[in-house]
Amino acid sequence: MGDEVYSQLMKELKEGKYVFTGELEPEKAGDVEEPIKAARELVGLVTACNVTDNPQSFAYVSSLAASYKIQQETGMECIYQLRCADRNRNALLSDILGAGVLGLRNILALTGDHVSLGDTPDAKPVYDLDSTTLIALIRKVVDEGKDLAGNEIHNPPKLHVGAAAAPGAAVLKAEIAKVKRKIKVGAEFIQTQVVYYPEVLDRFFKELGKVDIPVLVGIFPAKTYAQADFFDKYVAGVDVPPDYLQNMKATKQIKDKEKRKEEVDRVNIEFFTSFLEHLKDTPAAGCHIMAVGYPRIIPELKKVME
């Protein structure tokens, strides 16, 4: 791993700037109008945006195509998410090389949810590689100009690779050992799964100890009660505090749309102000705000971190 910096994200992280990243979700559609619209709203608010790759194993517009279009049309730098669930090592390599060709500079390497969680459970799951070996592959391609089998790659792409971490993992010690493994093979930054509890965050940083790559902590200000409830019920390793859930639920009673929006914002600002105040006292290098379709909350949250 050299010291070269290919992306704005890495540049700011290396400079020690506090970095915010956002999240964009391509849909099951023949276009990427929605994520492009969302990206436009996030320009200037975040340094880069993750573009999800078939989250929860629902097949959507390719993250590679979406990342390229979003970056090209809005100027928003993308963090191209790449999962092992749907592709073998050859397909992954093709997409890594393709990403370089299309001017993408950051990849978040993920194992990916199992297809049985998705909308097409009869699909064949692949997992030829896992997040660790995918990171190793990307590093080998970028640093040595070779693939896993040692084949030469002419004019290798310039890419940074990040890894995910789950601070709320049920068996934290195994998760920590895995995160360290991913750092060892060359991950350059970490973006965590959503955290709601300061204690969960503290325990994670304590167990992780000192690491020499930046960690961006994931937060999820929900735009609706349904979003928060979904996270609580269906996302592994994420517990949403009952008080927050309760307050979000109460907003459903408000008939007036504008008033409801205001109350949702108030609940989020109140909850996340205290969370972000706590975040300031942790080694986090930034914050990954997964507020999909909810850009108006971001300036409010950023104020807390100023």
Add this chain to the structure above:
Amino acid sequence: MIAQEQKPIEEILGYLDGKRKIVAVGCGGCATFYHTGDKKAVKEMAERLRKEGKEVTEVILPLGVSACEIDMSSKFLEKNRKAIEDADAVLVMSCGDGVQVVCEYIDNKIGVTKPVVPANDALGLVGGGPTKFKETCQSCGQCELGKTAGICPLTSCGKGLMNGPCGGVREDGKCEVDPEKDCAWVKIYERMEKMGELDKFTEMRAPHAWSKAKRPRLFTIEEPVKPVRTILASLPSYLTLLGGPEYEMLMLF
């Protein structure tokens, strides 16, 4: 052992639709353990098919005679050569291996080409017993157990990961893919921890070499072992007591 369960009868009847003369072949190996090809299963199947107006010849293979081991099972097929020649279809009550081995024998040695259909669904290489079994190996051809504390990452991990656990481990340490099952990688971690080998856990294991799983595999051994023959020959009184096909088995060798 190859675990298996009988297919829904409607599916079997679908394969046998329009076929009147049926030969039902059992299996004295794994299918006997899983009650999918033992004497009772063959008899019950025959009764069921007779109710559908079919004429059924039962070919029961005694305990120890697996359908897939053609050297032995062929003796029973040969005894029913006429019925097979006349049959409209042969129903094999074993795993898919037995079905194909019997099919090949009928094609090449009995010299007739017949529909040969499966009665069971094979469910993998399992261990355990006497009533609970777990799939633990998928015969990948390049065993990784030496790197994973003796727990197969390809079979026991729901995603077949070489470097788990994934982010989906449930609250209670169960697997993302199936809440009934333990996360294999948490188990691997715990075993390594107990053995003082956690340094191995944080080492990256290379991606699995799937080149070793090119299919179909062909395999040759230098000299055939004759365990079943030896065992059977040494237990004449037991076999005589059982009578029936087991006794016939003894007479054959």
